[in-house]
Amino acid sequence: xxxxxxxxxxxxxxxxxxxxxxxxxxxxxxxxxxxxxxxxxxxxxxxxxxxxxxxxxxxxxxxxxxxxxxxxxxxxxxxx
Numbered sequence: 001x002x003x004x005x006x007x008x009x010x011x012x013x014x015x016x017x018x019x020x021x022x023x024x025x026x027x028x029x030x031x032x033x034x035x036x037x038x039x040x041x042x043x044x045x046x047x048x049x050x051x052x053x054x055x056x057x058x059x060x061x062x063x064x065x066x067x068x069x070x071x072x073x074x075x076x077x078x079x080x
Contacts, residue, residue, distance in 0.1 A: 033070075
């Protein structure tokens, strides 16, 4: 199975909806990161992860951008 087969079909979607493909809700991102939606809110409010604000209260997250931001926060263990 190639990566093109795994891609979501966007041809039948309206133009406005095509931009939303690949964006996650707070709950979806929390499930993927195995944390609470409240923790996602905290990271967003602290500007530690990137987000897309679609309207006053509608926020979405790009998986790759969030993972890159989290990778930058990663620290290595210090051996004594």
